[in-house]
Amino acid sequence: MHILILGAAGMLGCKLTERLLRDGRLGRHEISKITLQDVVSPRPTAAAIPLDVIAGDFVGADAAAALVASRPDVIFHLAAIVSGEAEADFEKGYRINLDGTRYLFEAIRAVGDGYRPRLVFTSSIAVFGAPFPAAIGDEFLNAPLTSYGTQKAICELLLVDYTRRGFLDGVGIRLPTICVRPGKPNKAASGFFSNIIREPLAGENAVLPVGDDIRHWHASPRSAIAFLTHAASFDAAQLGARRNLNMPGLSVTVGEQIAALANVAGPSVVARIRREPDASIATIVEGWPRNFKAERASKLGFAAAETSFEDIIRIHIEDELGGSFVH
């Protein structure tokens, strides 16, 4: 089985690559080759599986045709610019997040000859916009409040139509906010959800710009990788015509996040969180989904690695911090 990963240098792309190299197989199939694409060169670890690395933009008819010319069996399409950038640069957002996906789908269609790869598309809960019910069900409308969410929702629709027409075998997964996101604090409006856990565990201070009552929908990086590999290997015919799924997650408040941090790491770690209310961030967060009933995905075998926010913190300590943190 030949696997292509678009956006392989991103956080999820790196973790997915590591996982596939470690497993050597995806579902019931042995992996014969992995092709990694990103605008910056993805740095794979030494591997027993043949690796191709393509450093360059994937947006464009020629670039897309080159990526699928070798007919990969599974394509993970993780490539996108993030929400903040898509909002700041309208044209770039549509070019990368919408046109890039369409070039890819068209390149796959152009291969023809019965070529019909499993295509796993990482969508987002940003396809939803307030006002919300208490928990968003599997039949709630897409009403994005950002250009990023709009672009993801459009790609979901294309994924379904190209699948229905027999050009590809698409599965879209709407990921919760990934928490704890490893790396450095960034300027994403959602960054604080991870910052208030990651930084204190590393002995650093973190800023909390919203109130303790803010509720949000989370999944660990470990869960995200489990969702991706399951999406690539399960029997997608079970989806029928609706190929996009809300992934399982945890609905917790910021206060519950902090209480979990106290339970796992103690009050001295929690003391590194500094409250600095920021009305502009609070307004943005108001429009975000808080809670889901991800019934279809659960029935189809998509399972999170965690059952509590304490688990999410422990997964971060295990997977990112080598099992220990700064007391």
Add this chain to the structure above:
Amino acid sequence: MHILILGAAGMLGCKLTERLLRDGRLGRHEISKITLQDVVSPRPTAAAIPLDVIAGDFVGADAAAALVASRPDVIFHLAAIVSGEAEADFEKGYRINLDGTRYLFEAIRAVGDGYRPRLVFTSSIAVFGAPFPAAIGDEFLNAPLTSYGTQKAICELLLVDYTRRGFLDGVGIRLPTICVRPGKPNKAASGFFSNIIREPLAGENAVLPVGDDIRHWHASPRSAIAFLTHAASFDAAQLGARRNLNMPGLSVTVGEQIAALANVAGPSVVARIRREPDASIATIVEGWPRNFKAERASKLGFAAAETSFEDIIRIHIEDELGGSFVH
């Protein structure tokens, strides 16, 4: 007020033009000019209002820029290829129904300088796909089962994002199936809903390819024009971020349509309907919406011209047949 109508030679475009010429105003504004565009030359009746006629494709950056260069205040975007053609010709459907709309929106954005026209987009109940609840509410997901429905759903998302960004003032209206559609029988799978009324009233036989229990969602052409003019003139700020609306309609079965025809026109007219079950049409119709609760639109003043299917038949006799039919 300068009004631009794209797709002006179509059935709705012609009726809308006639109505605007007759009224001389839209909402509280006097109409100073109307520009009509279509691929075939729209044939306006003699009019007191200055009319521009543009016969040609609207798809493309230059064509779109030319259409909006004179900064029309209101744009009715009715241009599209129909469901059957978009399904038969995948590339043409995306080129006209998706790219055409995007060129238009981009041309409006490129005008800049505070230009922000009211743009009324005719969407369709084809954005919905089975399985359905008993009545589709205002928060039900878009899950189209055709390329046409996919293209309409994508344009709806673009309409919202371009509106949110301040580039236009968009309102999308999801029209019920228009019944009784004037003109000749065509090959559209939905054609029979109109054929079984229009043809018998004209003294012709009509074929009914589905069972009497098939339920569908209808509105008269007169209602559609009322929805369009209201969408162009009401205070759209009331919509908030959700700019696409399910229009009011009537949910009736084919059996109820025929009973209404008997009530209005008598058994000799009904006798011109010939039952010829067609399994392929029945399968297509299975995926179509049957019933809605169009609560938001009703609250916002969108009102149908009919309250029963008898009304729909009477409207056809009044508006298309000069008040009489073939007994």
